[in-house]
Amino acid sequence: MEGMKYRWIGLAFFLLLSLTTVAFADRILAVVGDEVITESELNKMVRLWRYNPLKRLELSDKSLSEADIKRQALDRLIEEKLLYLKAKEDDITVPVDAVERRIEEMKSRYKSEEDFIDSLKDAHLTLQELYDLIERQLMVKKVVSKYVRSRIYVNPIEVEKEYRKHKKDFCIVTMLKLDSIFIPRSAFKDDSEMAFDSAVMDEYVKLKQGSLTWKDLTARYGQGQISGWKSRADLSKEIAETLFKPESGMYPLPVRVSTGYIIFRIEDRKKNCPETLGEAREMVYNYIYDKKFEKRLAEFVQELKERYYVKINLGT
DSSP: OHHHHHHHSOHHHHHHHSOOOOOTTOOEEEEETTEEEEHHHHHHHHHHHHHOHHHHHHHHHTTOOHHHHHHHHHHHHHHHHHHHHHHHHTTOOOOHHHHHHHHHHHHTTSSSHHHHHHHHHHTTOOHHHHHHHHHHHHHHHHHHHHHTGGGOOOOHHHHHHHHHHSGGGOOEEEEEEEEEEEEEGGGGTTSOHHHHHHHHHHHHHHHHHTSSOHHHHHHHHOBOSOOEEEOGGGSOHHHHHHHTSTTOOSSOOOEEETTEEEEEEEEEEEEEOOSSHHHHHHHHHHHHHHHHHHHHHHHHHHHHHHHSOEEEOOOO
């Protein structure tokens, strides 16, 4: 489940940081079918991971060297190229309106059209290049649905066995005791939206790692307006989806709002533990499904590696 979370999180960051043109002198690190992976593209992926707080924490916790991080990023890029090649082979297409909806979703994160265009300029992207990147992502998603998701089957007997074995792990959180800090966009007036995102993530990572305390962060930005016991119904859909995730921990991911970010601290939880399989069936099913998804995806990527030409040239 964790692997899947890291795999698909941060699409907007990926799109804004992806390389769209290859300089003549850009070193080719790998060839995947008729696609190439360049050194600058790899560096963009590593930069993406620096923006992603979950991935950044994972890398720092493992104390990986820069070479190890780059090799992991290269493996991920090879995987994405393989999936895209399969999408092209299958003549998979994406409706224009599906791509445009994604672009509109990204625009909604910014205060104005001008701010959105400025962010594209910061990432050295044109609107057409952004369109092409999103189209590729949606093509890959269709391939995964066709060859991975559609071939996963969870047997009801598996669900029952997993429930009886780990009954206490399938409790539902019904209430959260919260404290919050609001970091306004105005606190970073001279920075781009991308730089603002990165600055907030820096604060969040320091908080998670313990080098910055909640008290220090509150003194810097002030206490937020959301505090006390809250149910899902008391919060916006976006905030509730972030805070009520099983893996959210004490400090869930910061939530982007129109005027800045909200960082939450979960001080306590109230849980409702299902007494029957019927009450827990959906949770258990999803847990088993996620594990099977990761396994099947890895198998499918290996099949593609054996089918398409893959040549890696890392050099020194």
